[in-house]
Amino acid sequence: MSLALIEEGARKSGILWITVGGRDLAAWHVWHEGAVHVVTGGGEQRLPGLAEASRVRVTLRSKDNGARLVTFDATAEVVDQASPSAAGALALLAKERLNAVDAPGLLTRWAAESSVIRLTPDVAD
Template identity: 60%
Template sequence: MSDNTSGTTAAIEEGAKKSSILWLTLDRPRLAWHAWHDGAVYLVSGGEEQELPGLDALDRVRVTLRSKDNGARLVEFEAAVAPVDQAAAADVVAVLAKERLNARDSEHLPERWARDSQVWRLTPER
């Protein structure tokens, strides 16, 4: 891996860990909350969660991470989009549930997500 790629990977991880929101380029730039886990961005859409129209039709998406302090763009990158089998990824669901603020039913998030929502993995392309 080149130093430039290493630097970009480190910037992605640092930016994703420091801020719980990011921007996705879909039909227009869309703000989304997320969690960083195991080298990827995870997010939930559908049901009572954030609407991310068109994400389900994409193989890749453009992601922008901004500074939590001043909103400046930290890094932009392409990410591979993949649905997550929630039954097989309890660790991911637990990380997301911990990061989900202001949920009306926080103790029942995994059940509601399994029924009504989709969890997504966005893997930065290196």
């Protein structure tokens, strides 16, 4: 499976399914620099066990009809939100966050209360 196929699926999917500890969890996400990024905790989507996981399975489905586009294994890692390298993913996540009641303070709240997780697909080059 190619990274290009996964990227295309991620850009076409509104939500994805993350399998953590045998449970399938729906999550909104963004694609940035070769990986899926999600936010969990602190008033955001509840994704129990994801921040502690090192490996997960991800399933992308079509926005149009819900058909499975692609399923892949990924390495999960918590993003250091204070790192300059996280700025791009954080900006995209904030832009895609619908109905945030505290939009101006969103990134501050995430830094204090939430985890941003990077899901890097396992692909052979």
